[in-house]
Amino acid sequence: MDKVAAPVSQDESVPAHPDLDPRHPLVVFGDHRFCAGETLVVQRMPGPHMHSQIELNFLLNGQMTYWFDGRELTIGAGRLCLFWGMVPHQVTDIEKDTRFVCLYVPMSVFLGLANLSQFRDAVFRGAVIEATVIRPFDQDIFLRWREELLQGDEGLTEIVRSELTARVLRIEREGWRDLREHAPAIAGLSSKDSGRAGHVEQMLRFIAEHALEDISVDHVARDVGLHPNYAMNLFKRAVGQTMNQAIARHRLDTARSLLISTDMSITNVAFESGFGSVSRFYEAFTARFGDRPSAFRRRMQAKADARGE
Structure with a gap:
């Protein structure tokens, strides 16, 4: 899974539209693996994209600017950030020859960490988490993790998973900040529900893949084989928002990306994003x-014109 998206949708659940501008596509990846970006070179992206994993970026050198959920964030060399890929994001500007390590971590890794409730909730709510403590050896470790994940060896992948989990725990313990300045609320799975982390990840994935369709809480619960009331309560405890809020957020994020990346009419944007009424x-x-x-x-077009796009 490369950082730079090809200008086509890789997820057939996202409806095509004849007005979609091929120069600035909305890309939603259907990949859920634990994997690494194949290239170290950061490239400017033609449009926003989304994916279900948590994304970690360790910037080796240079500087890059993200458009992230309506804000522009600039990250320099030696900084480590992570965020949920289901929030639309795009690399909009880079210094020449900027390089980074990009890792994609399944949501289940985060859901299974019982002591990360506040940290995890910030991620689910759209934070861009930056580690405030970076060790001199972090660069070598991230390069090694990337190399080992690209080998496709299941044994090595499990080792990297364990080591990366420990690194995330250290971020939570040693200090972090939300670059988007969101105040995180406390949410998480209780010890009683800790065995249900897989169900929560499956619900998140189902919503990410089907939110543009006419789905409800019942559809999500049925997909994981749980009673709707239990599924709703479990989801709220783990994610810090209701299923309906999560569905609405995905639809609104999709709509915003379409408004930015296409000339589609407002009415068509509404229906393509899963809303039944304008x-x-x-x-x-x-x-x-x-x-x-x-x-x-x-407003977004004016900003693009000012940048000469």
Whole structure:
């Protein structure tokens, strides 16, 4: 799974649209593996993309700027950041020859860490977590993890999983900050529910893959074989938001990406993003982003024009 997305959707659950601008596609990866980016060279991306894993970026040299959930964040050499890939993101600017190690970690790794409730909740809520303590040997370790993951050896992959889990625990213990300045709320699985981490990951994946369809809590619960009431409560305890909130967030993130990356009409954006009503779309979009869809598009286009795109 490379950092630079090809200009086509790799997930057939995302509906195609004849107005989709091929120069700036919305890409949703269907890959859920524990893996590493094949290239070290950071490249500017043609449009936003999403994927289900937690993404870790260790910048080896240079500087890169992300468009992340409506904000621009610049990261320099020697910094380590992680975020949930289901929040639309895009590399918009780089210094020449910038290099990084990019790792993709399944959600189950985070759901299984019982002591990370506040940290994990921040990730689920769209934080860009930066480690405030970096060790001199971190660069060599991340390069080794990348090399071993690219070998495709299951035994090595399990070793990397254990070592990377320990590194995440150290980030939580030694200090971290949210580059988007979101105040995290406390959420997480109790010891009684710790064995259900796989179910929560499956629910998150089902929502990520089917949120643009006409789905409900019942559909999500049925997919994991749980009673809807239990599934709802389990999901809320683990993720810190309801299933309906998670579905709505994915739809709104998709809509925002389409507004930025295509010339699709507002009505078509609403329906392509899974909203059954244009008025409901306007209401939900304005409530979350503080702008009507048309005003948001004009503002983003003005920024792109100012950058000479």
